[in-house]
Amino acid sequence: MAHGMRTDAHTPYLDEGRAWRDTAARYALLPLRVFLGVTFVYAGVDKLTDSAFMHASGSGSIGDLMRAVRDSSAIPAMVDLALKNPVGFGYAIALGELAVGIGTLVGLLSRLAALGGALISMSLWLTVSWASSPYYYGNDLAYLMAWLPLVLAGAPVFSLDAAIRSRRGNRSGADW
Template sequence: MAHAHRTHPVDVGEARTGGLRGGPGRLALLPLRVFLGATFLYAGLQKLTDPAFLAAGGKGSLGALLGQVHGSAALPQLVELAQRSPVAFGYAVAGGEVLVGIGTLLGLLGRLAALGGALISLTLWLTVSWPATPYYYGNDLAYLMAWTPLVLAGAPGFSLDAALANRRRRHGTRLYG
């Protein structure tokens, strides 16, 4: 292939990936991925192994927490929805956190995992940590903002997504047989 004259400082691939395609820039989000992935995996596993949390009522239960935050939530309708079945909602949140954590750590469906993490953080911010004053005392908003670069860029380095993309490029774009 002949060298084409570059009229722009970056090629289309670099522009599409925000300059993260090759070199050390592709690893810039790795510390964030590891932190968020490990934190969400830990949070989900902790919830799944805590019988008090996964109860409809009682000290330390999700049911009790939902009752406490209902009056101060930005969207009390979300709290009411969860109160219909706090145990099922607890399993859904914990399972979501585990899946987000694994997907983020492995870089598998990285943007989808990051979007899931952002949605969990947004939901918690609008319900549980909304009344934090000043706003920066509530950690869920910070988590929401931390997920944003991963939603936009995915997992460009040290990820299963990147490995699968490289394999598809090497072997053509055949998806079936």
């Protein structure tokens, strides 16, 4: 036997290692998906149920928050747009977070949901947390980066997207 060649006796160990790596790779994004989904559902529900948040002014209101960050944001015009109707903007963010969170958790239109999460996180980073110094004190940039793998990969396991793909595959296979 040539040096470095494996015998058939080693093949099961190689297959087990490969199978474990394949399984780990397949499920690698699941914890991130659950974390982001739960977090965004919680954020949306929290905003919708906070009696102070959905007001144009007052302590803890979306309006006061927007006015406080306006001059330190990367894009003040974006804040000005939100200030035209702070309550409407608050509802849009809260409902967007809820839709993104639910879509991410159940894996329905998962890439679109992840893109929505990335856009929400980017808009909050460019406005609310832009002035955080050093930058890693602001969490919106980290959320933006966390969404990107899900934008690229979607939800390949434990998702409605995967179930729909599987069902379509079974139907097209039946036509043979």
